Each structure stands twice: as structure tokens, then as C-alpha cells.
Amino acid sequence: MVKQCDICGMTFEGSNNARYCCQECKKKAQIQRQKEYKAKRKIQKDLKARQSTVLDNNAKNAKRQGLSYGKMKAQEFARTIKVERPKKLDDYKHRKQQFDEIVEQNLANAN
């Protein structure tokens, strides 16, 4: 059957599950997937670091200053972030953005 290559867009004759027109495109697709995986892992790592920073800070500050609303929210949010299972890269970018906003709010409230 006639298929369209996922990489270069060229049409080619291939079996049902064929996705690429040639070995070169197959290789490119593999590299692309690796890049995306690495990008996801990087964001995942970054989120985890931020998560523990916020949780640590809140734990330390809670005793000294009491929990402000902003801190409580940041802590709640940090707990809801699921960083174990990466899905779509965009989901992670969005989560990171949300997280950054809450951390910023948290810091603004703390000062």
C-alpha cells in the first residue's frame, strides 16, 4: 500500500506498519525520539529538584514562620505533580510553567 514517510513526507510503497521511506529516515526518527526523551528527562529532573526545594523550604519555614497561604498552595501543588511518568513533552513544559508561577508567587508572599 502507498504510505507517507513520517520524516520526509515522501510517499512510498510499504507494508501496513511501515512508517519511513528509507533507512535514513528511520534513523532520523530514532534520533528525534531520543532527543525528545532526553528533553523530557531533563524537565522531569528539573521538576523533581524544584519539588523537593519547595517542600524542604516549606518544612523549614513552617515551624519558624507558620504556613502562609502561598506556601500552602505551593506545597499542595508540589505534591500533585506527577514526575514519574513522562507523557507528552508539552505536558511537562506546561507543568513546569505552572510550577514556576506558583514558586514565584510563593517567594513573593514570603518576602
Ligand SMILES: [Zn+2]
Ligand atoms: Zn523519508
